Amino acid sequence: MAKDTEKLIRQLSLISYLMAERRPVTATEIRRDVEGYSDMTEDAFARRFYADRAELDALGIHLSVDKPADGFSEQENYSLAPEAFHLPPIAFTDSERAALQTALTLLDGEFAYAEPLRLALQQIAWGRPSPLGSDSRQTIGLGITASAGGGELSSRLAKIDTAIYRRKRIEFEYHTMQSDETALRKVDPYHLLFEGGQFYLVGYAHERKDVRVFRLSRIRGKVAYATKAEHDFQRPDEFDPRGYANRIPWQLGEEVGVAEVEVPEGVAWYVERQFGLYGSFEGQVFRTGYAQPRLLISWALSFGLRILGPAALVDEARRRVDDLIEAHRGDPPERVASGLVPPPVPVPETNGRGRGADAAIRPERFARLVTLASVLIAAGRAGERLQVKDVCEQLKMSPQELREDVSVLNVVNFGGGAYVIYAEVLPSGEIEVDPEPYSDTFDRAARLLPIEANALVAAIDLIGRAHPDLRSARGKVVGALGFDPADEGLQIVSPRVEDAITHAVELAVHESRLLKIEYWTQTEDRYSDRTVEPYALFNGKEAWYVAAWEQERGLRHFRLDRIKNAEALDEHFERREEVNPIADIGGWPRTGTVGGSRVARVLISAEQARWVREQRTVLAELPDGRIIVEITFKSIDFLVREVLKEAGDAIVLEPADAREAVLVAAEGLIARAT
Known part of the structure; x- marks a missing residue:
């Protein structure tokens, strides 16, 4: 029998026995009565029992x-209180349970924590039917699902x-992007963040002797334990994990000045609502x-804002805009040529189980065994036979894994030869469970294990912006x-949205009310009052959106952060059968490419190339370190903003009208600054 299987039997039997x-x-009683310990020497038992x-x-x-x-360890007494293992009953409403099931339905197959989420929902919905068929499935969509993004990254995340x-x-x-160097890091891991489509680790970096943030996609190779000790550190009491969420990029590092914009x-109103936490208004x-x-x-240019001070910052901004103007006058400085070095072809990731690029982390087998x-x-207590295929589907395991897990559970006992359960997988594809009385160890839901609790609350936080029942369930x-x-x-970490706006929009969506909004179209810098039929909420990398029907324009998508005011009217509307508000959820909300888009070829400076390479499709690499990328756009104004955001490190090569638009915008910035 494999060592891991022996360990699981010991641990489950220990829980059952206590x-x-x-x-x-006493330890003597545990060694005598608990499955897996009795044949060990005293020294081996002491080591195994401590490790378990x-x-x-x-x-x-x-x-x-x-x-x-007197301090003799042999005389220590051990116990396990019921509340240390069993999950306190949670009085969810039917609508809350339906919302939780919706979370799994939306995330299944793409959420890095989908499998522990499934086990968590099995625990908290103990003895209650799964409330499928909730209409909320048609009113919520997810462009960002917290997928690990491949087997290798999934393995890092699990570790x-x-x-x-x-x-x-x-x-x-x-x-490290700043130095463009790769080196070994030893880290005490404190916390994980998911923000803007990426996972980040917050931990104490021993080389830097300070807390640092590491993007998991920038880790190379495997993550390994640095020592063989059971524990290596304690997270400091003063560590505040929430201080690392929603950080603004220009404030990362040691402050060098205070800007006036x-x-x-x-x-x-928009700057104060979205960025007010990072400064003050005068x-x-x-x-x-x-x-x-x-x-x-970069931030100021993307919004067309004028920097007033300090002088060094004003001068640098002016220099960058001047360079942008010079690069966009006349013919482009470079054209895509056949002699350019093509970018390396990425190697598809796999986790070895055929799950491909959307691999999810798996909970420890212990969690699956407890749930099974x-x-x-x-x-067994209901006198029912289970179908192997149903259990495999419910717990996302193979028939072979199910048979192995049943074999393990069949030898878990609570002392004196009294086994917790006996089950048999029959040739008919059914599971027969002996209905004799059992220990009550597993007859109530066990506590959520850390990874299950993470999965459950993370799923709620990922979707909760769009469903009030999820927030109450949380x-x-x-x-x-x-x-x-x-x-x-x-x-x-979800995109920032004003609570009053969220409440008005979700109320209108779920109750099919007309929604009145005052909307700011950033690309045109104009405001408009609109009354729309809201159908669904969904998220993207930068924002939450509401998909709504306008009488004259059809189905439109409005960013919640650009809604200045919103009101759910008393008037209701009939949902249009022909409207599928989340039909394109796998398209532009995830890829950023809108149907009917054009393609611009953009030259990126060598200094900025390594950052842009993570975000854009690279068409070619120049010998001097510069790269040519493509940016898809439907609106010229959108492309202009993306180029301005690069603060002079991006030059449009083609199309010609895009080059001209960038030139006009940059000259306008200079005109406003004088």
Whole structure:
């Protein structure tokens, strides 16, 4: 029998034994009665028992230890209180359970934590039917689903998630963008973030002797434990994980100055709502500290804002705009030529299980076994036979994995030869469960393991902006757990939206009310009052959107952050059968490419190439380090803003009308500055 299987049998039997005894027991009793320990020497038992306790502790299952006054470890007494293993009952409403099932339906197959999410929902929906068929599935779409993005990154994510809870130091090769170098890093992992379509690790970097943020896609190769110790560190009490969410790029690093940016009255509300946390207003002047001058200039240029000070920042912004103007006058400086070096072809990632680029992390087998035990016991007590294919589908496991797990559970016991369960996989494809009385260890839902709690709350946070029932369910989950997983392991950072706007829009969507909005179209810098029929909410990398029908323009998509005011009217509307508001959810919300788009070829400076390479399709690489990328666009104004955002490090090669539009916009910036 494999060592991992032996370990699982020991740990599950230990839990069963302690729960059945309902009293403190000694290590001697555990060694004598618990499956897997009795044939060990005293030294081997001491090592294995300590390691098993540490692993269970890392999974959130804490054994109580009563130490005697004389300090002899042989006389320590161990117990497991019911509340340390069982999940407190959670009184979800039917609509909350339906919303949670919707979360799994939307995320299944693309969410990095989809499999532990499935197990978590099995636990919290204990004894209740799955409320499928909720109409919310037609009113929510997801452009961003927190997919790990491939087998290799999935493996890193799983290792880091486990290391956070086990307080294990990790090491990996990391490519630092600022220096364009790759080097070994040793890190105490504190926290995971998902923001803007990417996973990030926050941890103490031993080489830097400070807390740093690492983008998982920039890790090279495998993540490994740095030591063989059970625990390597304790996260400092003063560490605040929420301080690393929604950070603004120009403030990353040591502050070098305070910028003054003139904000026209027409967009002051937007800048204050979206960026007010990062500075202060004095009249029409926005003051913000900055560590990265180029990124502050990039932000100001993308909104057409004028930088007033300090002088060095004004001069750099002027130089960058002058360079942009010079590069767009006359013919382009470079044309795509056949002699350019083509970019390397990316190698498709796989996790070895045929799941391809959308591989998801798998929960530890312990979690699956506990959930399977609960499923089998429920069927046995009801006198029902389960279908192998149904259980495999429910828990996303293969028939072979199911047979192996059933074999493991069949030898889990709680002492004295009393086994927790006996189940048999029949040739007919059914599972027969012996309906004899069982230990009550697994007859109620177990506590959510850390990865399951992460999955559940992360799924809620990813979708909760679009569904009020998910937000209320979140409060109940956190209350039952006694902690917020977003503070403990994984935090989903959603695009910022005003609560009042969100409430008005989601109310109108779910109750089919007409929605009145005052909308700012950034590309045209104009406002319009509109009354629309809202059908669905969905997210993208930069924002949440509402898909709505306009009488004269058909189906349109409005960014929630650009809605200045919103009101759900009392008047209701009949949903149009021909409208599928989330039909294109796999298109531009994920790729950024709108149907009917044109393609611009853009030259990127060598200094900026490594950053842009992560975001754009590279068409060619020049010998001097510059690259040519493509940017798809439907509106010239959109392309102009994307080029201005590069602060002089991007030059449009073609088409000609796009070059001219960038030139006009840049000259306009100079005119406003004089």
